[in-house]
Amino acid sequence: xxxxxxxxxxxxxxxxxxxxxxxxxxxxxxxxxxxxxxxxxxxxxxxxxxxxxxxxxxxxxxxxxxxxxxxxxxxxxxxxxxxxxxxxxxxxxxxxxxxxxxxxxxxxxxxxxxxxxxxxxxxxxx
Ligand code: FES
Numbered sequence: 001x002x003x004x005x006x007x008x009x010x011x012x013x014x015x016x017x018x019x020x021x022x023x024x025x026x027x028x029x030x031x032x033x034x035x036x037x038x039x040x041x042x043x044x045x046x047x048x049x050x051x052x053x054x055x056x057x058x059x060x061x062x063x064x065x066x067x068x069x070x071x072x073x074x075x076x077x078x079x080x081x082x083x084x085x086x087x088x089x090x091x092x093x094x095x096x097x098x099x100x101x102x103x104x105x106x107x108x109x110x111x112x113x114x115x116x117x118x119x120x121x122x123x124x125x126x
Contacts, residue, residue, distance in 0.1 A: 004110060004112065006116075008115050014040035014041075019126075021123075024121060034075055035047070046069055052097075056123065057085075057099065059111040059113055060112040060113075064092075064106045065104070065105045066089060070094075072089075084103075099113055
């Protein structure tokens with residue numbers, strides 16, 4: 001079974017409409033990660049953007065193992081080698097290309113990708 005289809009950000013709780021600017025690629029930090037938290041009343045949605053050698057991934061910040069955010073205290077989502085996305089809770093590692101867990105307690109499951117477009121060096125929700 002392959003990766004599930006990306007979900008539209010606007011289908012999640014507290015999120016902005018399609019076409020919202022999420023990040024300027026050139027303004028991402030050197031480690032390439034950025035967390036974005038949307039809140040509205042008691043609803044909260046966290047997503048993250050991660051730039052890699054192969055491109056850019058946008059995912060719901062929700063580990064398929066136990067549902068925690070992948071990061072803990074900062075916006076770093078990659079492992080030390082910069083090869084896999086890492087969940088800091090129990091160490092699951094995910095392929096940044098498609099979000100598939102390649103090692104750890106949720107091996108074979110996927111992060112949920114967020115549909116997005118990239119235009120003129122900027123990432124927008126799709
Ligand atoms: S919650 Fe992510 S590995 Fe357990």
